[in-house]
Amino acid sequence: MPEHAWWLALGVLVMYAYDAVHLLYDNEVVMHEGAGGRWTFSLGADVQFAGRHVFLPPWLAPTRGLLRLRWTWGRLPSAQQPLRGLRAWRVAIAACAWPVCLVACLFAMTPAAVYAPLPVLLAWIGSLYLAIAVAVRRLWRVRRVAGLTRREATGITSDALFCPPYALNLIRKQGARAGDRFDLIAVAHALLDAPERKRLAQAIQTRVQGRMQLEEVDSDRHAQLEAYAAYIGRALA
Numbered sequence: 001m002p003e004h005a006w007w008l009a010l011g012v013l014v015m016y017a018y019d020a021v022h023l024l025y026d027n028e029v030v031m032h033e034g035a036g037g038r039w040t041f042s043l044g045a046d047v048q049f050a051g052r053h054v055f056l057p058p059w060l061a062p063t064r065g066l067l068r069l070r071w072t073w074g075r076l077p078s079a080q081q082p083l084r085g086l087r088a089w090r091v092a093i094a095a096c097a098w099p100v101c102l103v104a105c106l107f108a109m110t111p112a113a114v115y116a117p118l119p120v121l122l123a124w125i126g127s128l129y130l131a132i133a134v135a136v137r138r139l140w141r142v143r144r145v146a147g148l149t150r151r152e153a154t155g156i157t158s159d160a161l162f163c164p165p166y167a168l169n170l171i172r173k174q175g176a177r178a179g180d181r182f183d184l185i186a187v188a189h190a191l192l193d194a195p196e197r198k199r200l201a202q203a204i205q206t207r208v209q210g211r212m213q214l215e216e217v218d219s220d221r222h223a224q225l226e227a228y229a230a231y232i233g234r235a236l237a
Helices: 002-020 086-093 097-110 109-115 118-146 150-162 162-174 184-191 192-210 218-234
Strands: 022-024 028-033 037-042 050-055 066-070
Touching: 002 109, 002 162, 028 109, 028 184, 028 192, 037 192, 066 162, 066 184, 086 097, 086 118, 086 162, 086 184, 086 218, 097 118, 109 118, 118 150, 118 162, 150 162, 184 192, 192 218
Parallel strands: none
Antiparallel strands: 022 050, 028 037, 028 066
């Protein structure tokens, strides 16, 4: 096994990266926590895969919060939606941070563990699954606070237990399922500072203008998109 052990470490990295990737539609944005607790956003790369924009979160920060949100093309809300549940969601993911951090630390020991004597290797494997079990248990304890349905929690659990590298994305997956729970504008005001909100408004307006080019200039759809672009600039100011 030792002569092929580097394949195991490479496999862990590949599976972790594969599971961490988000393929965003044109009307989706990911808000994620950066260094120092400052939140920022991404609409994904300009290069598309299967018609969607690729976003890869910071590799070395699996315990930071992430929210995947969306906006509706051209449809203006009748009133700004109140923000409910965001603080509880942040408390829930914070509660999952230390088990995920422990899983990450154990995975970081993979190169040493696979070359260690068999008893040490078995102890490492047992510790890894124990840490994953603790992380999953914590997920189930906070799932209602995090707004996860039983089906969503079961899906995250099965991913983590049957493919251990997927456990590193346990916190990110909670935010990836929040698109229908939170209003984009309200979350932006709660998490982003003024310069980031301005940059977000410009990014969304660029996407909307791209859609406008596909519509007839004198069509109702073109007018709706134009009004939405103006609305986004005001709403995120």
